[in-house]
Amino acid sequence: MTNVAGHLREQNGMYQMILSWKDTDGKRRTKSISTGLPVKGNKKRAESLLRKTQKEFNPETMQQVSDLPVSEYLNRWLRESVMNLPPETYGSDLGRVVVPYFEKKRLSLKALSPRDLETFFRYERQQEEASVQQLLDWHKELTDALQYAVDNNWLKVSPIKEVDPCLDNSPVLFTDFITDWLKMMKSRVEITTYTSYERAIVHKIVPYFEPLHYTLQDMEQHPKYIQDFYQHELDRGLTANTVIHYHANIRKCLQYAFQIGMIRSNPADRVERPRKEKFKSEIYSGEELEQLFKAIQGDPSEFGVIMAAFYGLRRSEVVGLKWDAIDFENKKISIQHTVVTAKVNGTLTEIARDKTKTKSSCRTLPLIPACEQMLNKMKKEQEQNRKVCGKSYCTDYLDYIYVDPMGKRIRPDFLSQHFPDFLVAHQMKRIRFHDLRHSCASLLYANGVSLKEIQEWLGHSDISTTSNIYTHLDFSSKVSSANAIVNIFPENAKV
Known part of the structure; x- marks a missing residue:
């Protein structure tokens, strides 16, 4: 059984337990847990709680925290770290807004990136019309929650450090955006229409643009990038009608980016799409x-x-x-x-x-x-x-x-x-x-x-x-x- 050391420290007038142990690789790990007890008059109760926690603490379980979905981690953080703090310390919207958003993403804590957080804030600004104060509050709460993960060695660095919740100037890759747009369309169109979108986007459009790392702003400034894709597909022997189908997907996706303010114009409207080939069907006489x-x-x-x-x-x-x-x-x-x-x-x-x-x-x-x-x-x-x-x-x-x-x-x-x-x-x-x-x-x-x-x-x-x-x-x-x-x-x- 792993030996768990521990001591108390005072923080913001409250006792906090600091647990320490060595993981399976021999590295020293630490975890801080709030006792919820004010320093004044509670030293013995805090020491008793520390001994109980040391006895019941399971380091092996804690080492798997980074694999938890972000939503589960946030709920756990709320329970362990802030449940005994005054209600006004953290807004109730963290559990009502932030957690439900990440529940849909099925994203693990260790996989959480700055881009994922930027997407959250952008969604709240543009789709839910969140106020500046709400955005700042959520940013503060997420900063505290993710720093807690860093302090406990579940994350090496906090992905929220360079994220500005109020700005739209962070670059978004075109392939990331069209992939997210495709997911959004799944609930808005017929399944047969969605599978048609999926075939074009997942198997043709994304594989072409992914190595190029073009952002939405790159696409807006250089419509030729889209034109180059069309020509590439035509040179591969695809029919003009198939490329027109790709154009419809790209244009619709970029039109959405324009509508929500991520670009100022739709570059797909400034390209020359291939001329549609008229199909002449064969028929049978009477x-x-x-x-x-x-x-x-x-x-x-x-x-x-x-x-x-x-x-x-x-x-x-x-x-x-x-x-x-x-x-x-x-x-x-x-x-x-x-x-x-x-x-x-x-x-x-x-x-x-x-x-x-x-x-x-x-x-x-x-x-x-x-x-x-x-x-x-x-x-x-x-x-x-x-x-x-x-x-x-x-x-x-x-x-x-x-x-x-x-x-x-x-x-x-x-x-x-x-x-x-x-x-x-x-x-x-x-x-x-x-x-x-x-x-x-x-x-x-x-x-x-x-x-x-x-x-x-x-x-x-x-x-x-x-x-x-x-x-x-x-x-x-x-x-x-x-x-x-x-x-x-x-x-x-x-x-």
Whole structure:
């Protein structure tokens, strides 16, 4: 058992216990603990308390203090060092404001840096509008708490020494800021949107800028740094559309920095973003779709292909269809539930939600007889499969329409991956699964359906989306338009 020496000392009219011991490396360690007893008339009580503390004190536990989360250390410091001092000595806000802030950070005492403290004060100034006096009070309390850790050899130096709680002039690395911004966005956007941000920021943006050590102020003064990143990615072979996605992340992050006063302008607004590449999708004609429908019969992707080609459903909408979305009595299909895949914490995860891509995507479509017949057949097959498989049948997805023979829901990625392979195997023109949706729109347009009606059928939120994507697809309609007006041309203009 470790021998713990101790003695009393007077400080600010109070008795304080000073404990001393050697750690496992043979180094002398000390710890000061307030007795909470005034010097006058309490010497014997203080000596008794010292002997009791020496007997119960466990140095091994104390050596692990630096590994404690900052929030736990602050609570412990409040209990051990200031609980017996007058209430006005330390404000109640330390436990009400400072401790909860660091609880969210999951930061250990030994990992606490000046930048972490600067971020705390900046947050309180800008987000919580703390007064100067509050900032100074918290700075004083944190200074005392961290000095206590230094006095007890839990920290070598106090990280708060050079931190000014009232100034914003401390440099912040761009990579640190965009990483913190990403964490903030996690609770503000859809998980699928967040994972898209995460892929770009964690795997592309931060790795590029981290070795360069640019601060937010560097980025503001030199927008070319952002331009250089875009060019670097384009030179690596990335598409302009991918780099535009990176630009959106960077711009949104720097706009937040501008809004909270950390920079005076958004440098991303002063760069030339790559020109967006227009994607021209391949589509199937009516004849090609007819051929596809015949070939796809009995294939696991049959239901998905038919729903995408006829109703123009997205893959998330196909996989997300539930039996309660089918109104057999009134002959209607409601598109209101989706299933998407996203990487969450590095793991590919399926996310089911009672929400479509946009509000307009939530729509009701007519149930045609051929589709009704197909659904009735699928329902009977599922009931039969459940009887045959017994306990082996998966019961997690009984409310979903699109499941495999064992009851497991079809994955969205299956459609994207299996469909092109099916086309190759059957020597058919290669298109993406999503191009079936484009094929649906093209056929509607070619048959005289208005853009407004196509917009509602496909669930676009903006008619310009419908117009931009689909009006170029059917050249034959333009030929008809030309023929309609050719007869009014002057005779000498006709060929």
